[in-house]
Amino acid sequence: MNAHDDILALQDRIAQSIIGQKAVVESLVIGVLANGNLLVEGLPGLAKTRAIKALxxxxxxxxxRIQFTPDLLPSDVTGTEVYTQTSEGGSFRFDPGPIFANIVLADEINRAPAKVQAALLEAMEERQVTVAGTTHKMESLFTVMATQNPIEQEGTYPLPEAQMDRFLMHVNITYPPVEDEVEVIRLVRGEEISALEGRKGNKPKKEKPPAISQEAVFTARAEIGQIHVSDEMDRYMADLVQATRTPGAVSDDLARWIEIGSSPRASLALDKCSRAHAWLHKRDYVDPQDLHAVIHNVLRHRLTLSFEAQGDGKQPDHVVDEIVKLVALP
Structure with a gap:
C-alpha cells in the first residue's frame, strides 16, 4: 500500500473503536499529519482518552500517558538529572520523563498547576527539552494530545493563552446520537466478552493487523508539502484571521463579540490543516471546503470573547460561523 492507503487504514481502525465520531477521528489524523499538538475537550465519558489511545x-x-494532578512537578513530565555512583566515581545522567515518546497523552491537562503546564511549552513548540542546561531533542514523530474537561472547576487551572496558542487544533467531542450510542454499548459489551473468553482460553486470539509504520506518516507529510495552494487561497486564509483582529471592519456584531483576535499561528495552522485535509480527500490542491472543514478547530481556542458575547450566550464556534459567512470567498 502507498502512504495514502496506510493513513486511511489508520483512520478506519481508529473509527472502529470510536463510534459516531468521524470528525474527531479525522481531526486526530490531521493533527499527526500536520505535525502539530491537539487539545481534545469534551464532557466525561465521551472517549477522549480512548480515541487518542486507539490512534x-x-x-x-x-x-x-501523563495523568495530570495538582501535585505534579515539572520534572515528572520532562525528566531529571539523577546522580549515580559507579566504580569509577559518581556522575549525573539524564533520566528522561514521559514526554519523551512519539504520542504523548496529557490526560486532564488543566488539573496541573502553571509550572507543569509551562514545562510542556518548550517541548510542544521547539520539540526539545532543556534540563540542567542541557538540551534534549524529541523524536521526529512527536505529538502532544491533551484532554480536558470543560465543566469541572474545582482543582483545575485554566490553560494560559500562550499555551493554548501552541495547540494546532482544539477538538470538541460531543454526545453521540442515540443510534451511535447503541453501537457503543454493543462494541464495549463485545470487547468485554472477548476479553473474558480470551482469559479462559475458550477463544483463540485474533491476529491483529500490523501497526501503520511511522514511515507512512513521514511520506504523507512530504506529499502534503507538495499540495498546491493558490495565491487567492493564501489571501483568503489571511483575511479570515484578520477578521478576528479587526472585527469592526467586518460587522458590528463581531466587533461586540471579539475582544482579542488570533495570532499568526492561526494562519499557519489553517495552511497546514487545510493541506492535510485536501490530501486525505485525494486532492492535490486546497479549496475553500478544506478551510471550512478545519477552521473551527483552528480558531475556537484562539479567540477571546468579550463579556458581552458571553452574556449573549455566544460560543467561539458561533463567532467563527459568522466570520466564514461574512468574509468573501476568493
Whole structure:
C-alpha cells in the first residue's frame, strides 16, 4: 500500500473503536499529519482518552500517558538529572520523563498547576527539552494530545493563552446520537466478552493487523508539502484571521463579540490543516471546503470573547460561523 492507503487504514481502525465520531477521528489524523499538538475537550465519558489511545495503538509509535494532578512537578513530565555512583566515581545522567515518546497523552491537562503546564511549552513548540542546561531533542514523530474537561472547576487551572496558542487544533467531542450510542454499548459489551473468553482460553486470539509504520506518516507529510495552494487561497486564509483582529471592519456584531483576535499561528495552522485535509480527500490542491472543514478547530481556542458575547450566550464556534459567512470567498 502507498502512504495514502496506510493513513486511511489508520483512520478506519481508529473509527472502529470510536463510534459516531468521524470528525474527531479525522481531526486526530490531521493533527499527526500536520505535525502539530491537539487539545481534545469534551464532557466525561465521551472517549477522549480512548480515541487518542486507539490512534497510538494502531500506529507503530511509542506511547506515553501523563495523568495530570495538582501535585505534579515539572520534572515528572520532562525528566531529571539523577546522580549515580559507579566504580569509577559518581556522575549525573539524564533520566528522561514521559514526554519523551512519539504520542504523548496529557490526560486532564488543566488539573496541573502553571509550572507543569509551562514545562510542556518548550517541548510542544521547539520539540526539545532543556534540563540542567542541557538540551534534549524529541523524536521526529512527536505529538502532544491533551484532554480536558470543560465543566469541572474545582482543582483545575485554566490553560494560559500562550499555551493554548501552541495547540494546532482544539477538538470538541460531543454526545453521540442515540443510534451511535447503541453501537457503543454493543462494541464495549463485545470487547468485554472477548476479553473474558480470551482469559479462559475458550477463544483463540485474533491476529491483529500490523501497526501503520511511522514511515507512512513521514511520506504523507512530504506529499502534503507538495499540495498546491493558490495565491487567492493564501489571501483568503489571511483575511479570515484578520477578521478576528479587526472585527469592526467586518460587522458590528463581531466587533461586540471579539475582544482579542488570533495570532499568526492561526494562519499557519489553517495552511497546514487545510493541506492535510485536501490530501486525505485525494486532492492535490486546497479549496475553500478544506478551510471550512478545519477552521473551527483552528480558531475556537484562539479567540477571546468579550463579556458581552458571553452574556449573549455566544460560543467561539458561533463567532467563527459568522466570520466564514461574512468574509468573501476568493
Amino acid at each position: 497510538a495503538k494502531n500506529l507503530d509509535a511509542q506511547f506515553s
